[in-house]
Amino acid sequence: PFRWQAEPDLPEPKVHEWIRTLEPSAAHDTDWSRIDAAILGVPLSRSSISASAASETPEEFRRAWRSFTPYNLEEDIDLTPLSVVDLGDVRQHVTDISRCHQSIREAAATMQRHHPSTLPILIGGDHSITAMSIMGIKDTRPEKSIGLLQLDTHFDLRSLEEFGPANGTPVRNLIESGSLRGSDVWNIGLHGFFNARSLRDYADRAGVNWITMKEARRIGLETAVHSALTQLEKKVDTIYLTVDMDVLDLACAPGTPAGAPGGMRTEELFEAVRIAGTHPRVRGMDIVCLDPRRDINQITIKTGVHVLLSFLTGFMQRDKA
Amino acid sequence: PFRWQAEPDLPEPKVHEWIRTLEPSAAHDTDWSRIDAAILGVPLSRSSISASAASETPEEFRRAWRSFTPYNLEEDIDLTPLSVVDLGDVRQHVTDISRCHQSIREAAATMQRHHPSTLPILIGGDHSITAMSIMGIKDTRPEKSIGLLQLDTHFDLRSLEEFGPANGTPVRNLIESGSLRGSDVWNIGLHGFFNARSLRDYADRAGVNWITMKEARRIGLETAVHSALTQLEKKVDTIYLTVDMDVLDLACAPGTPAGAPGGMRTEELFEAVRIAGTHPRVRGMDIVCLDPRRDINQITIKTGVHVLLSFLTGFMQRDKA
Amino acid sequence: PFRWQAEPDLPEPKVHEWIRTLEPSAAHDTDWSRIDAAILGVPLSRSSISASAASETPEEFRRAWRSFTPYNLEEDIDLTPLSVVDLGDVRQHVTDISRCHQSIREAAATMQRHHPSTLPILIGGDHSITAMSIMGIKDTRPEKSIGLLQLDTHFDLRSLEEFGPANGTPVRNLIESGSLRGSDVWNIGLHGFFNARSLRDYADRAGVNWITMKEARRIGLETAVHSALTQLEKKVDTIYLTVDMDVLDLACAPGTPAGAPGGMRTEELFEAVRIAGTHPRVRGMDIVCLDPRRDINQITIKTGVHVLLSFLTGFMQRDKA
Amino acid sequence: PFRWQAEPDLPEPKVHEWIRTLEPSAAHDTDWSRIDAAILGVPLSRSSISASAASETPEEFRRAWRSFTPYNLEEDIDLTPLSVVDLGDVRQHVTDISRCHQSIREAAATMQRHHPSTLPILIGGDHSITAMSIMGIKDTRPEKSIGLLQLDTHFDLRSLEEFGPANGTPVRNLIESGSLRGSDVWNIGLHGFFNARSLRDYADRAGVNWITMKEARRIGLETAVHSALTQLEKKVDTIYLTVDMDVLDLACAPGTPAGAPGGMRTEELFEAVRIAGTHPRVRGMDIVCLDPRRDINQITIKTGVHVLLSFLTGFMQRDKA
Amino acid sequence: PFRWQAEPDLPEPKVHEWIRTLEPSAAHDTDWSRIDAAILGVPLSRSSISASAASETPEEFRRAWRSFTPYNLEEDIDLTPLSVVDLGDVRQHVTDISRCHQSIREAAATMQRHHPSTLPILIGGDHSITAMSIMGIKDTRPEKSIGLLQLDTHFDLRSLEEFGPANGTPVRNLIESGSLRGSDVWNIGLHGFFNARSLRDYADRAGVNWITMKEARRIGLETAVHSALTQLEKKVDTIYLTVDMDVLDLACAPGTPAGAPGGMRTEELFEAVRIAGTHPRVRGMDIVCLDPRRDINQITIKTGVHVLLSFLTGFMQRDKA
Amino acid sequence: PFRWQAEPDLPEPKVHEWIRTLEPSAAHDTDWSRIDAAILGVPLSRSSISASAASETPEEFRRAWRSFTPYNLEEDIDLTPLSVVDLGDVRQHVTDISRCHQSIREAAATMQRHHPSTLPILIGGDHSITAMSIMGIKDTRPEKSIGLLQLDTHFDLRSLEEFGPANGTPVRNLIESGSLRGSDVWNIGLHGFFNARSLRDYADRAGVNWITMKEARRIGLETAVHSALTQLEKKVDTIYLTVDMDVLDLACAPGTPAGAPGGMRTEELFEAVRIAGTHPRVRGMDIVCLDPRRDINQITIKTGVHVLLSFLTGFMQRDKA
């Protein structure tokens, strides 16, 4: 009889075979201590200032990573020894944004409380989720300090009063809620005419550390990242990495709501993220503000998946002694 | 010296010259009794079930109507005797949807209370705004009954509990809040496989009147509209017309979040709306669920503006005796 | 604790919940006599004369039907009593087209032999698969005659010698291989300048029955379909329905390799297919030549899914006495 | 040895094989009395009011007609007995529009003077070329009257003083230059809000005959065309047909600079043009205002070629007795 | 009562609030000595060799700069102390290109004569406008020499006889009209296979100075720009900067009529333009050949606005002593 | 009389005038010893793993090179002294891929046998053609060794058993068929997560030499290319250059079936190919896996033509002593 479609026998899994889907029903029977990282989709973008379909990114990631292999040829790193699970999406509400945010915060808190050895990776969604993710971690361990390494074109320090917990305000939200100190934030990649002067003034008053693209290129982007990590490790217990895809040059990442010319190059971002992945104190990360509807030929979504895998490459290279 | 760009001298205005912009500051000094219709942009689409940029439609309308003249050649109707003002947009909040909705409701109530002789036309935004618009009217005159003529592919009767006041629930919202009776709703244009059977059952239990595309074509779409208006005029004080752009066939209106094949033709919609415009009891209308980001070659946005002008053509033809 | 994403409780399934996936491993333990219809993806388009990504259609169907409900509002037909399974894709080879075709033929033969009471629905792929599908049926029951109802802009009678079993030759292939008689073919929807005169001459010599779009509109498309079915039921044991998506007007179905202006309207096709579905002797069908890469805003893919559901609506309406 | 690419042996030519290219150098040795129709590309669109790439249409026609056969299946008309030549493009200047126009006028005059039995078909370019084409004919035979059958969404009667010989003014240009009388113009297809009332007044004062889409559909478009031809044949020696592609509904022809919703359907236009082709006094035609850069999936360009072939189908059906 | 849409209270203006629109009627009452720079839209692209919608760029600039702030974070330069006005568009004719050009020339002359302390910035339009702009300046002060710093993929030295004052000829036009000397032209950014050898020979004979992309990268683009400015300041009174957007790599600027692979990077252009802005003798500039219709996701239009703001950043940094 | 369109008199040809088309009928009367290079289109992409329209590339090349001049300004190299002919396309079959491959192999063999002094340049088509091209050369001169310089994101060493001679297997095909040794293959440009670890292991076992993007950038891409050529010239008689367009970063070359972020920059590729062109032992080359249907604004197709001309620039610079 005829054969239905079957995957050919391969000596190794592809990315979608290597990352296991963990159903909620199986969560309790799982030995979480052996899970290195867990991916949580956060399909929320109604909190975005401008219209965004970033809510579709988690599903697009799952489709796009089928065309990647879990082997980084340039670094000669095989990711398959890592145990990575996909937890699916955090449930979101259609019209109650605060309920959405609460769910994200609880998800992060739950992960931190019950599965502290598993590194959470959130796939946004818009940048508002970062505030919720870090607050959730903080809720669980309020005595521990958290630092933020942010790769972004923007400060994300706009007025909470005016916008609420939107994608333009997460860092301000974190500072003003006491979840972290301004001086424990490092933002790399800011550039151009996309941050009002008053926001820069706020950043300086709050002690936020920042390195523009121009400066980062002058000293070397790798140096900039290493420097930020070195500073942070002296001051905080946990470092959280947040990658706003609009840090990339608009021509390299057409699929973001606020993309701008003059940004980071793709290979620069991959290397920055890989380096962050190698640092043992980086214990959470997210990728946000990728709008698949604006994307062209999947340039941005493939780049987003590559960011994820670059981070995991660094994680594999991490000295776990 | 050189001349700057100037509009050529024309014997007649274009649409953007004919529709006057009314600044908030001038509202008090305006003789509203001489204003026939007022356009209110409602840039809200974060209450949409699927990601939508319908919030950009009001601004796109204002750009697109520059290429229209206020003269309907086929009906030989000159719209310029009508006094139509553009009030700008109802202010929306970034992360608090209930505050957005409240503003719309207040806008509709204010218009009804202070300028009852001016017909309000809302340019959405998603379909959730229709519930707010009608509730606002109802707030002002609770003793008056309102009927709804809805042109839509969908019932918009999904669960309020599950979705809240989203674009899938406005009619249910209106019925369950007592703003109108199910039997005072006429929905024309439903078709295909886009309404769960349970929603149809709800519609029937609630007494909602509905005519599918197939039935409407059998009896004639004009007949269907006339019949709905005739029924409604016997039962309600005020008729509100809502046009969900997704009632159109997907090939005729690619720019909607939930477009479907098998829908209404463009010229059918224009005629349906013109007829509704002629009915003296139609005292409010809106156009919703047009997503300019999904649009192609401005097909949908131009069609939306045409719907607006077709309605005003009917309004001019209305027997005002 | 937080809740992962969950489907809301609904009283009824959506299309992707209603159509069950049947894994090959479970095929033997299945009571096929209770399965009304089985969907087989046929991801083959390297046999297309012009470059085509029709091979991606089965997977796109599976994504697109998530936005459909199994309830036809216009016909008031609930499809959920039907048992429909998705068998996945027939395995295709990358560089050996004859092996691909052999697999399709075997699949059709196997279905016919072992599960004769289950109606097979093939989702192409290009039109070459129709020849294989019918040959497979014929292989199993060589004594039974098969008739073909073809909705197409083209005769598909091009030279086998020149092209081999390509998407331009399936009907010629079937006639010349003796799988069916030319006089048992009815082609409805031919139009324009897209069939060489010599092909029409071949059609006439072979006795192929054909009705152009212009003629079909003159007599009524429904009449044309009924007439073809009535003629066929007198002459053949089994009728096979094949829908080439390029029968649609190019503006209604931009996503086909050989789309042309002047074709069928969407709602005409839905009705034609529904009528074919009602005929008890129609025991196989396919949908072919839909190229998702050329599609715009999913117009064609949504239309393709609608064709499938329209056929099943007719199937539900079929008098099974 | 290997064979280079070769066209397969076919019993009949394709359109690009049937339409012969006539090089300027061969023009003198040609027996023009045996040439039925001659195609002239007119790659001019810098005279378009809004930016347009209609200048690219002649070349796109030549590419697109490779996918058409010279056989109309619906009419059972084989075009190959017609002798049709492609004369290439009328040379255009980059910055001197009046020189461009003069070349077109001379081309039309030359054709009329030296090859009066060959029907000229101009492929624009924007609508300004129609004025030049008719003026060229008039230059040659000033004593003969010319009538115009125009299929258009617009009157093309805008102010010559303001715009000069642009795509918005050709009919006014013809009337005011005395090339034809307003009463010898028939415009079919006007609709919507795209002609200022003052233009309609001008049309009426000038005696221009016009039938809107709505009226044409009421009486039947075929009736409208027949009626216009019947009126014109009583009054003029020669009828010139001009097809502005924007007469089509925007969804049917996305590739025009001023497309609008609510226009003619594709099959309606094909039939209208075919009927015009059958009239023996129609001795010139053009197709204008098709902008390939705005086109989607070649919908408009394929439709344009189909218009050309539909006209020639009528020409074949013409009673030449 | 409800509040209409209002801009939130901000401590600083956005770009569209900072750049004031100056109506023609107010021009006489303006103290021009306090205006640092004036923007003039030049919506002319019918003089482009290939079809171009560069005429739409001025309006697109005005829309796009709403998403920029007048603060350059990387340079820590606040632009708001600069007084910049938008004068609107130079009026253009539809069919008389020489009249268009004359208006531009007069506009430049008028600015130079009456408002010499205000730096004019022209937003094209195609490159033909540069010749007119410089000729206008020269008309006013014929005794002063002008030098040209051109960032372009092309020499723009094609034959005036053949093309007239088109977008391929402005530099030749300037040289042959005696408006400037070939040796006072510096072209940086030429590359690839896009300039015929004869044009390069013409350039060399005329003494035009040029630095290819490859050479510019070898010596450093900043060095190249500084070097050109240093040479020019020795020889001319006024330096005019012209930025042809096609100097950018096609992937960085998809929206140009003649874009090519292998060009300048976005950040290189920003820096080149900023440096030019710092030079006190640069007293005029333009941005040309940006076609918004070819643009993708606003990459090119945002880049164009960024070029404008980068130039103004340099202007702020200029030593005005 | 009017003038038809004529090319303006230029002192030099454009690319499409310089590259002569050689008709098969004229092949025998041609003095091949004076032909430096011959272009062969290979319109085959049905052997591509994923759907690809690379078969349309040869025709698109011929259209696109009309906008290039045969003069490299950056290198000051005039290509016109080279004699380059376009032989048209190798004939391909619709459904028999092995016959397609055989034709390509014979074409390459014929060129090698009869016209050994003419360098063959194949324009694909997918990467499967490279195996056929090299096998054809080997067929003619089995005693001569061939080396491969491959610029690619992928090894192209996937299983022949599973895929057959597809675009994922050409290098394996060549090694396993004994056409060349693994150690005579140099692959430059590999990167990211797009090669399974088992393929890398195969490469190492087979002795394939490879340099990743990261390594190539570390040592300098030019150094990498020179080094590969230097190694190869010691070991093989003939070097064949194959350029898989997906070696480019996805943002630089959106039009490939398997494009990936993190790849080579456009100008890097141009330089790499030019260097390869200078090496006297490079006696064959091809450009493959460019899918024009996925392209955006012709970025990739223009880049492909530029690659061809860059190679010929190197060829002109070659020391032919």
Ligand SMILES: [Ca+2]
């Ligand atoms: Ca950002």
Ligand SMILES: [Ca+2]
């Ligand atoms: Ca951000």
Ligand SMILES: [Ca+2]
């Ligand atoms: Ca709806």
Ligand SMILES: [Ca+2]
């Ligand atoms: Ca609705």
Ligand SMILES: [Ca+2]
């Ligand atoms: Ca077909």
Ligand SMILES: [Ca+2]
């Ligand atoms: Ca077919």
Ligand SMILES: [Ca+2]
């Ligand atoms: Ca028109």
Ligand SMILES: [Ca+2]
């Ligand atoms: Ca017109």
Ligand SMILES: [Ca+2]
């Ligand atoms: Ca240029």
Ligand SMILES: [Ca+2]
């Ligand atoms: Ca230029």
Ligand SMILES: [Ca+2]
């Ligand atoms: Ca590859």
Ligand SMILES: [Ca+2]
């Ligand atoms: Ca490859």
